[in-house]
Amino acid sequence: MSSDDALAHASVAELGRLLARREVSAVELAQLFLERAAAHRRLNTFLDVRPELTLAQARAADARRAAGEDGPLLGVPIAHKDIFVTRDWVTTASSRMLEGYMSPFDATVVDNLARAGMVCLGKLNCDEFAMGSSNENSAYGNVLNPWDTKAVPGGSSGGSSAAVAARLAPVATATDTGGSIREPAAFTGITGTKPTYGRPSRWGMIAFASSLDTAGLMTRSAEDCALVFNSMLGFDPKDSTSIERPAEDFARHLAAPMRGIKIGVPREFFGAGLAPDVEQAVRDALRDYERLGAQLVDISLPNAELGIPVYYVIAPAEASSNLARFDGVRYGHRAATFDDLAGMISRSRAEGLGAEPKRRILIGTYVLSHGYYDAYFIKAGQVRRIIADEFQRAFTQCDVIASPVTTSVAFGFGEKAADPLSMYLADLYTVPGSLAGIPTMSIPCGFGGHGRPVGLQLMANHFEEARMLGVAHQYQCATDWHQRVPAGY
Amino acid sequence: MSLKLDDVHRIAHLARIEIDDQQAAATLAQLNDIFAMIETMQRVDTTGIEPMGHPLGGGQRLRADAVTEQIDRTVNLRNAPAQDAGLFLVPKVIE
Numbered sequence: 001m002s003s004d005d006a007l008a009h010a011s012v013a014e015l016g017r018l019l020a021r022r023e024v025s026a027v028e029l030a031q032l033f034l035e036r037a038a039a040h041r042r043l044n045t046f047l048d049v050r051p052e053l054t055l056a057q058a059r060a061a062d063a064r065r066a067a068g069e070d071g072p073l074l075g076v077p078i079a080h081k082d083i084f085v086t087r088d089w090v091t092t093a094s095s096r097m098l099e100g101y102m103s104p105f106d107a108t109v110v111d112n113l114a115r116a117g118m119v120c121l122g123k124l125n126c127d128e129f130a131m132g133s134s135n136e137n138s139a140y141g142n143v144l145n146p147w148d149t150k151a152v153p154g155g156s157s158g159g160s161s162a163a164v165a166a167r168l169a170p171v172a173t174a175t176d177t178g179g180s181i182r183e184p185a186a187f188t189g190i191t192g193t194k195p196t197y198g199r200p201s202r203w204g205m206i207a208f209a210s211s212l213d214t215a216g217l218m219t220r221s222a223e224d225c226a227l228v229f230n231s232m233l234g235f236d237p238k239d240s241t242s243i244e245r246p247a248e249d250f251a252r253h254l255a256a257p258m259r260g261i262k263i264g265v266p267r268e269f270f271g272a273g274l275a276p277d278v279e280q281a282v283r284d285a286l287r288d289y290e291r292l293g294a295q296l297v298d299i300s301l302p303n304a305e306l307g308i309p310v311y312y313v314i315a316p317a318e319a320s321s322n323l324a325r326f327d328g329v330r331y332g333h334r335a336a337t338f339d340d341l342a343g344m345i346s347r348s349r350a351e352g353l354g355a356e357p358k359r360r361i362l363i364g365t366y367v368l369s370h371g372y373y374d375a376y377f378i379k380a381g382q383v384r385r386i387i388a389d390e391f392q393r394a395f396t397q398c399d400v401i402a403s404p405v406t407t408s409v410a411f412g413f414g415e416k417a418a419d420p421l422s423m424y425l426a427d428l429y430t431v432p433g434s435l436a437g438i439p440t441m442s443i444p445c446g447f448g449g450h451g452r453p454v455g456l457q458l459m460a461n462h463f464e465e466a467r468m469l470g471v472a473h474q475y476q477c478a479t480d481w482h483q484r485v486p487a488g489y
Numbered sequence: 490m491s492l493k494l495d496d497v498h499r500i501a502h503l504a505r506i507e508i509d510d511q512q513a514a515a516t517l518a519q520l521n522d523i524f525a526m527i528e529t530m531q532r533v534d535t536t537g538i539e540p541m542g543h544p545l546g547g548g549q550r551l552r553a554d555a556v557t558e559q560i561d562r563t564v565n566l567r568n569a570p571a572q573d574a575g576l577f578l579v580p581k582v583i584e
Contacts, residue, residue, distance in 0.1 A: 104564040197544045211543055240550055241543060309530040312523060320504060327505070330577050334570035341580050342505070350507035358506055362497070362516065363523060365504040376527070381540025383530050388541060421522045437544020462545060 004032055008167045009485065012224040015170060016072040019065065026065075026075030030058035030119050033077045037121065037168045040489070043144045045163040047082050048090045049122040057119045064117060072227055074117030079169040081160050082123040083130050084110050084215070085204045089120070093206045094138040095128045097332045097352030107204025108236045109173060109215050116231035121169050125159030128354045129323065130175055130208045132156050133183055133426040136417045137356045145188055146486040151410035151452055154184025157218065161188040164218040166489045171228055172218045177209050178311050179405075179430025181216045182442040186455025187410035189444040191472065191482060192218050193225045196462050197437035198243035201236035209318035210241070212311075212434050221482050222443065222472035226251035229465065245463070253470030259293035261471060264398030266301045269429055275408040277448030282404045285445035285456045285475065289402070292478055294471075299394045299401065303387050307431035310387065312424055313367050313380035314435075320364025323357060359420060388436040391461075400471050401459040404429055405442045409452035429457060439465045443472045444481040453481075492520055 007015070007024060018024045034051050054077075061075040085091045085103035092098040106114070114120070127137040135143045135158025143158040145151040146166040153162040157174035161184035164172050174181045176194035185192025193216050200215035207213060217232070219225040229250040236242040265286060270279060286296055328334035328348030335347035353361070367376035394401060407428060416423040433440040439462070442455035456475075460468035476482050494510075497517050501508040508516070562575055571578035 101568055104561065104567070237552065242550075243545065303533065306530050306533065309527045312527055313530075324505075328570055329579055330565075331568035332570070338580065341582050343507075344580055346502075346505045346507040349505055353506070359516065359519065361504045361506065362500050362520065366492075366496075366500045366520075369500070369503060375531075378540050379530060379535060381542060382535035382538040383533050385538055385541035386533065386535070388544065420519055421526060424523070424526070435544070 007032055008036060010170070011221055012076055012170050012219065012227055013072070015076050016074070016227070019075045020070065026058040026061035026119055027055060029075065029077055030054050030121070033121055033169055040166055040168055043146060043162050043166060044141050045125055045143055045159040045166070045168060046079070046122045047092060047094065047125050047140055047159070050089060053088050054119060054121055057114070061117045061119055069117070071117055073113070073231055076118055076171070077121050077169060078113055078118045079121040079124050079160070079163055079172045080110055081126050081157055081172065081174050083126060083175050083206050084173055085206065086110055086120070086123065089123045091123065091206070092140070093129045094126050094140055095352065095354065095357070096139045097326050099333065101331060103204070105204060108201035108238065109205065109232055112232050112234070113228070124163055124172055127156035127158065127356070129206065129319070129357050130156040130177055130180055131319070131356045131360055133179070133423050134411070134416065135159065135184070136413065137354060139354055142413060145410055146489055147189060148410070148450055148452055150412050151450070152187065152413060154187035154410060156180035157184050157192070160218040161185055161190060161192065164188070164190050164220060165486060167485065170220070171224060174216055174218050175205060176214050176216050176434065177212045177315060178434045179427045181218065182405050182430050182440060182455065182457060183426065185218060185442040186405035187453065189453030189481070189484060190218055191221055191225060191441065191443050192216065193222070193441035193469070194439060195229065195233055195465050196243070196439045198241050199233045199465070201239045201242055203236055203238040207322040209315040210322060211318060212315060221476050222441070222469045223251065223254055223476070226254060226466070226469045248466065250466050250469060253466045254473045256470045257293060258289065258471070258474050261294045261400070262297050262398040263289055263294050263471070264297050264299035264394050264401040266299050266304065266394070266401060266403055268301055268304055269403035273407050273428070274404060275448065278404050278406065278408060278454050281446030281448060281454035282456055286402060288475065288478060292474055297398045299397055301387070301390045301394060301432065303383065303390060304432040305428070306383055307387060307435055308424060308428060310380045310383045310435060311427065311431045312363065313376050314384065316360040316364035317368050317377050318364070319357070320361045320368065323353070323361055326352065328352070356420070384435045387432055391432070391436045391438060395461040399460070400468055403457045403459070405455035405457040409448040409450070409454060433459045438462055439468055441468060441472060443475060444484070446481060492517060492524065
């Protein structure tokens, strides 16, 4: 392995140490990852790359270090999902509607990480407006799964997952509304983490469903995630649902032993529909946890399966409201011909928005319309509370919950694209945690059919990210699934 | 419950998305599949349960009604499809 290869495969923690010891510079790291992204352009992970800007940020990071500044992320590269607005890179949310859009400001998450000295490698492909489970809804083409280019990389954060899996970035931001971090992380064999709703700022994160949208990370390990969370999360007065809490060290429980930890195993998450290869890998991981000293506890989340119908009322309802801003007046696509203002708006939206955002806007408009609001939107909010309350009861019996992330390994391109309902059902195990607003993550735990990766989902109670990351880290100290790299990368 | 073609046109109008008959027909079949799935939540008795709007139950935080940022007009007009004299342009709406 050349020294460049070693750097590309080093963890965020290790890169930070090498930078601190002046064994590598931020500029050298930026060049290395820019070259890797260019060499693997076929994966279609990046939507906008501007090497001169990346290198300028890297030079600035090196200058900060030369001036005496320190910090574990100073000079470490990162790539951002195209849902986060950036002043210097085009932001499209993978939509034709926002082709060429230049934001007047940086998202808080982007800003927080830049202040910690992280160097932006560019913007990552995703499903349009973060709506999808395969990245096939991007207006800018499919992202390929580096493990098997016939398989989807998951969605909506498919560019983020594929980029980290292929070592085109040591870490990438992502967003999760119903599973958009965990499902792609599972499909690409990496660690994907969604913190508690309200911990990361939503300011500058293009809104899909505001009561669910949560920024998170694609990393190669739980330890890396903890390190980056330390700089990324925190109260933001510009986000009205941001949570005010004292700063904490998300790495503080990494070394905590498993003895005495109770892991809840929800029996409803192992029912019909779960592919045998996924079940096998997940059950093996649970046995590994027992060997590490954890205790498995049988728990029940009886209404979790209703997460899908509840989610597909609430998320489209909120989306129909949020996406009303795309009217072709102040920014975004405007139709070339129209008769009047109303026609301009309707045609601009018809041309600028893809099939999936349109479908969700229509669902949302219907469930919020006169006569249907109580039967759908209010009812969904009530069942959402029932599901969230079941999690609270479960957490009186256990510290964390473990389950599969997905019912199968990554599916092939085109397998579900023609049938939106089958695509929606892919979120079966991830949606309940989103509705409850709890922190949850996917860690690699083996391989299934066609050598495609399998993810183990961990869920913890509100604000228990540090505990959850510790449980994940202990598994990653005892196994090497998270260190497996797809051939050719 | 099943939607009809007229419902799709009505919803599309409310959502301000232009749609032709062929697209509406294809959309109708998909929406009916999706709503059949959504109907399964109706089996839960939710009498007396407060709908959940925010996962942590918090109310909306209010801030002082003070100017917190300055808008740079040039920067904000940069993405406008049509503009003139510092204004966003739209088709004439008043005769």
